[in-house]
Amino acid sequence: MTVTFPHKTLPWLLIAPQLLVTLIFFLWPAGQAIEQAFYQEDAFGLSREFVALENFIELLQDPYYYNSIGVTLVFSMAVAVSGLSIALVLATMADRIIRGQMVYQTLLIWPYAVAPALAGVLWWILFDPAQGPIALWLEYMGIEWDHFVNGGDAMILVVIAATWKQISYNFLFFLAGLQAIPRSLIEAAAIDGAGPVRRFWDIVFPLLSPTAFFLLVMNIVYAFFETFGVIDATTAGGPGQSTKILVYKVYEDGFVGLDLGGSAAQSVILMMIVGLMTVVQFRFIERKVQY
Amino acid sequence: MQKRKLSALILGASIASSGFAATEIEWWHAMGGALGEKVNLIVADYNASQDAFKVKATYKGNYSETMTSAIAAFRAKQQPELVQVFEVGTASMMAAEGAIYPVHKLMRDSGQSFDGSKYLSAVTGYYTDNDGNMLSMPFNSSTPVLYYNKSMLAKAGVTPPKTWEEMQSVGEKLLASGAKCGFTTAWQSWVHLENMSSRHNQPFATQANGFGGMDTRLAFNSPLQVKHVSKMGEWQQNGIFSYSGRRNDGAAKFYSQDCAMYTESSAGYAGIKKNAKFDFGVVELPYWAGEVKQPSNTIIGGASLWVLKGHKSEEYKGVASFLNYLSSADVQADWHQFSGYLPITTAAYNLTKGEGFYAKNLGTEIAVQQMTTGTPTENTKGLRLGNFIQIRGLIDEALESVWNGDADAQSALDNAVERGNLMLSKFEKANK
Numbered sequence: 001m002t003v004t005f006p007h008k009t010l011p012w013l014l015i016a017p018q019l020l021v022t023l024i025f026f027l028w029p030a031g032q033a034i035e036q037a038f039y040q041e042d043a044f045g046l047s048r049e050f051v052a053l054e055n056f057i058e059l060l061q062d063p064y065y066y067n068s069i070g071v072t073l074v075f076s077m078a079v080a081v082s083g084l085s086i087a088l089v090l091a092t093m094a095d096r097i098i099r100g101q102m103v104y105q106t107l108l109i110w111p112y113a114v115a116p117a118l119a120g121v122l123w124w125i126l127f128d129p130a131q132g133p134i135a136l137w138l139e140y141m142g143i144e145w146d147h148f149v150n151g152g153d154a155m156i157l158v159v160i161a162a163t164w165k166q167i168s169y170n171f172l173f174f175l176a177g178l179q180a181i182p183r184s185l186i187e188a189a190a191i192d193g194a195g196p197v198r199r200f201w202d203i204v205f206p207l208l209s210p211t212a213f214f215l216l217v218m219n220i221v222y223a224f225f226e227t228f229g230v231i232d233a234t235t236a237g238g239p240g241q242s243t244k245i246l247v248y249k250v251y252e253d254g255f256v257g258l259d260l261g262g263s264a265a266q267s268v269i270l271m272m273i274v275g276l277m278t279v280v281q282f283r284f285i286e287r288k289v290q291y
Numbered sequence: 292m293q294k295r296k297l298s299a300l301i302l303g304a305s306i307a308s309s310g311f312a313a314t315e316i317e318w319w320h321a322m323g324g325a326l327g328e329k330v331n332l333i334v335a336d337y338n339a340s341q342d343a344f345k346v347k348a349t350y351k352g353n354y355s356e357t358m359t360s361a362i363a364a365f366r367a368k369q370q371p372e373l374v375q376v377f378e379v380g381t382a383s384m385m386a387a388e389g390a391i392y393p394v395h396k397l398m399r400d401s402g403q404s405f406d407g408s409k410y411l412s413a414v415t416g417y418y419t420d421n422d423g424n425m426l427s428m429p430f431n432s433s434t435p436v437l438y439y440n441k442s443m444l445a446k447a448g449v450t451p452p453k454t455w456e457e458m459q460s461v462g463e464k465l466l467a468s469g470a471k472c473g474f475t476t477a478w479q480s481w482v483h484l485e486n487m488s489s490r491h492n493q494p495f496a497t498q499a500n501g502f503g504g505m506d507t508r509l510a511f512n513s514p515l516q517v518k519h520v521s522k523m524g525e526w527q528q529n530g531i532f533s534y535s536g537r538r539n540d541g542a543a544k545f546y547s548q549d550c551a552m553y554t555e556s557s558a559g560y561a562g563i564k565k566n567a568k569f570d571f572g573v574v575e576l577p578y579w580a581g582e583v584k585q586p587s588n589t590i591i592g593g594a595s596l597w598v599l600k601g602h603k604s605e606e607y608k609g610v611a612s613f614l615n616y617l618s619s620a621d622v623q624a625d626w627h628q629f630s631g632y633l634p635i636t637t638a639a640y641n642l643t644k645g646e647g648f649y650a651k652n653l654g655t656e657i658a659v660q661q662m663t664t665g666t667p668t669e670n671t672k673g674l675r676l677g678n679f680i681q682i683r684g685l686i687d688e689a690l691e692s693v694w695n696g697d698a699d700a701q702s703a704l705d706n707a708v709e710r711g712n713l714m715l716s717k718f719e720k721a722n723k
Contacts, residue, residue, distance in 0.1 A: 042721045044387040045366045049721075064710075130535070130544040148536045149527070149695045237684075238537060239691035256355045257681040258362065258383065259717070 030271070036264035043258035055265035064241060065249075065266075069273075071155075072245040076223035078159045079166065083219050084212065086163070087170030092200070094171075095178045105175065112168035116229030123161040124234045147235065151242030154235045158243050161234065162227045169222075170215050177211035178204065209289045217281055224274055246270050313338075313345040316609045317371035320348060321357040321594065322431070325561070329629055337616050344609030354380075354594065355680065361599065365390055370599045372610050375430060377594045378417060379679040382501060384597050385426060386677065386722040392598040392607065394614065395424040400604070401611035410618070413588050413662045414635050417673030418595050421502060427595040428614045431632040433558035434589045434662050435482040436654075437577060441570040443470055443551040451552070451572065454580040455519065462531030465551050473531035474552035477539035480686040481592055482554045482576070484511050487519050489671040490578050492587040496715075501675035505719045509682070509711045512704035515582055521700035524693040534694045537687045542566070556592060557658030560631035573654030575661045587671045588664045593632060633659060677718025682711040 005011075037055055041048040059065050094104050111119070126134045129146045138145045147153040181204060189199050205212075228247050231237060237244035237252065244252075250270065254263025322330045327350050334348045351357040354377035361374040376384055384391055398405035407415065407425055418427045439451045444461075447468035452458045462473030476482055488495040493515050498507035526532035533550055535541040545553040546566050554576065555563075563571060578586040596617075598610055616622060623639030626632065628648050634640045640659060643649065649656035676682060689707035692698040698706070 040717075040721050042387065043362050043383055044390045046387060046389045047722075128540075128543060130547045130549050148540070149534050149691070151695065236537060238687060239695060240688045240697065252684065253681065255359050257678060257684075258359065259678065259681070262717075 033264045033267050033271075036260055037268045038261075040261040043260070051261065055261045056269070058262065059265055059269065067241050068244050068246055068249050071241065071243065072224065072247075075155065075159060075162075075227075075243070075245050076220050078155075079162045079223040079227070080216060080219040082159065083163045083166040083170055084215055087167045087215075088174050088208075088212075090167070091171050091174035091178055092204075094175060108171050109168045111165050112172075114165060116162075116165060116226060117233040119165045120158070120161045120230035120233040123157060123164070127157055147239075149239055151239055154239055154243050158227070158230055158235060161230045162223065165230075166219060166222055170219065173211050173215055174208065177208045181207050213281075213286060213289045216285070217278060220277065220281075221274065224270070246273075313342055314605050314609050316344055316346045316373065316606055316613060318346055318348045318373040318375075318596075318613075319351045319357055319361055319371045320375040321351060321354045321377070322375070323350060323353075326431075326630055329626070333617070333622060333626065336622075337613055340616070341612070344612060346609070346613050358383075365599060365601070368601065370601060372598060372602050372606055373613070374597055374599060375594045376427070376597050378432075378592055378673070379676075379683060381418065381427075381595070381673075382675045382677045382679060382718070385420075385675070386505070386718075390600055391426070392600050393420075393424065393426045394428050394596075394598060395426070397598050397607055397611050398614070401608045403611040403615050405615070409636050409638065411633070411635060411637060411640070411663060413667055414591055414633055416667050417591055427597045428618065429591075429595045429635045430593070430617070431558070431626075431630065432591040432593040432595075432635065433556040433632050434591050434658050435478070435486050435554055435576050436557050436657050436661065437474075437552055437554050437574050438545065438559075438563055439552045439572050439574065440545070440548060440567075441572055443468075443548060443569075447551075451574045452577050453574070455522065455577045456580055458526075458531070458577060462526065466530050470551050471530070471549040472533035472544065473526065473550065474554065475533045475535045475541035475544045475550040476553065477541050477555040477559065478592070479534075479537065479690050480683045483519065483523065483690070484516060484686060485674060486576060486589045487516060489588065489590045490576060490586050491515055491583050492668055492670050494670050495674055496676060499669035500673065501677075502669065502672060505677065505715075505722065507676065508715060509676075509708040511686075512701070512708045515579070517700045517704055519579070520690065520693055520704060524696070524700055527694045528696070534691070557633065558593065558631045560655060561629075573657045575657055586664065588667055589661055590671060590673050591633065591662070628655075631655065631658075633662060676715060677722065678714040681714050685710050685714075 038050060038052060039048050040051045040055065090108060094101065094108065097104055114122070126132045127145065127147060129135050129148065135145045145153055147157045185203055185207075186199055189203055194202065224245075225247050227245065228251060231243055231245060231248045232251070235243045237248055246266065247270065250263050250266045253259045253266065257263075318334070320327075320330055330348055334346045338345050349371075351360050354375075357374065358376050358380050361370060361376070364370045370390075395405065395407065407419075407423065410425070410429070414429050414432045415425055417432075418429055419425050437451065443465065444451060447461075447464040447470065449461045449464050452461045458473070465473050485495055488511060493513060494500060494510045496507045496509050496511070498504045501507040523532050527534055533544060535544050539555060539559065541550070541553055541555070542559070542562065544550040545563070546568070548569065553563075557573075560573070575586075576589055596614065598607070618636055620636060620638035620642050623634050623636055624642040624646070627634040627639060627643055634643060644656075686707050689698070689703040693700050693703045
């Protein structure tokens, strides 16, 4: 038997605040970006010309734009994979600690409070080829480090800075996930003679998969959008184009270069890429998740 | 009854005070730290010097943030009267004829005495139109020079290089004496392409470096620039040059005494003086003796003050009076000596000289001398390129590909010219 409510307007009234927020803060700006993408105008907004798809065509003909897509994929994969795996290891270990658990957990959560730009600068200084302690140590070990010249080094640096910040977030969710797993299941497996590794892969990991899937989506969105501060404060996309991720290019062309049409076209493409990726994740990866 | 009387009194008082209140003028700037404090002092002095106008200075972040917020404010009709814009934004500001109030016109309209010839032409040239009218008021201008570590050069038994030819042997001797690198640089595009071109009186772009019209196209892939960049690429490999970032991160290698020399803005003087724990000297930016007999003047970097349209004429009177105050010899000389930025008037230069400042602070005059060598030509007056911020970005990318050996100088510069020209034609189209 279904319960029905006679009111027609009340439900709308109740969801109105939420709808309004979505409308004003999400749909309206997104709509403006889509509109802007079809125009070319000067910075001051004194003249405006409808150019149809020209902004998009220009982008799609630019080999450097594809390069930026490639850089973004490498960067976001590296951030998501290393962020998730390191956090999982840390969470499993923190979960096993009996004494001083709170201290470990608190310390591991701290980096999350650091602003992205600050995290970037912090690592930037640590790795500075002339003065940074880590760079000097690497030099001592015979490893050459120069993120000003070497694109690979620069990429490693921004991945470390971006991941370091995100580990805390992942850690929190993994730890909560781990603590939600009934002890009796693990104990039963232990009685049956399963070692810690076997217990982890056969029981803990599958039960953790909803959390892991959620974090994968969140981490990729993070790497795509929120790492802008890290890049801006450190490499500014260089050397060459080796760390120029899509969202940084949007900022650079739009806010620094004041090319509003081109920048808007990029954000529309970026919206589509992320939308597509989320669909793919839900359709293909979510099937493997056990709730 | 009592209450009503009181409120009438308050109302009356507030009307009276607003009637007598000084006209407020907003100035958005990008001077942080010590420079920002100095700006506040200058503004406070101006406000105390008269009571008709009150300037309110607000720090809006770095150069591009300040420019972007002023433009955003203009679109929302909330613009300040006065905004500081860096030199690469000049073409964008100029093209926005409906938004800017040219300084020469402002001065005439508000009856301020204004004589363009009192200003150093090498500084104002960057900001004048083709008829020589000043469009914005130069505020902080600098030019690149070569800083060197005295003891490291002495150890290697060399004197600072006057020419890039000498840099080769000086660099080799420095490396032989145990130095980790010969020299490093800040702002590579500005120093090693833009100023490299003007120092040899060669065009950076067609149409008189963009002063002649918006149909300008880039020209920095000529033999001179290719030669310089390819030599720098070679030096990067053997250690004579060591690249250290697009901004002024190179300072770290100079301070740590890894690099013996550093090409950086003359305005970097105060910072170097504060941070270098060794004796340092300043010489003019080297040139290729094989290319020119006599080097030409270098061009400036830094920023100027633009007046935005859309305010009352009373407020513009205040802006004019404030700009006049800023360019007075005392204020200019003080700002120049404090910051290391160039003086913008001959009077301020002479005043500084008369006070014996250059004799006491060796090296501070180098930039002024280098700036005022000869009369600026169309290749050395400055650069006026649309979308220049992005063009600099892609020049950075091209140069970095030479430093790390991914590309040779010719193809990297050709590529940057080609990509930059797309930016220029886009700007031309958006502003026609």
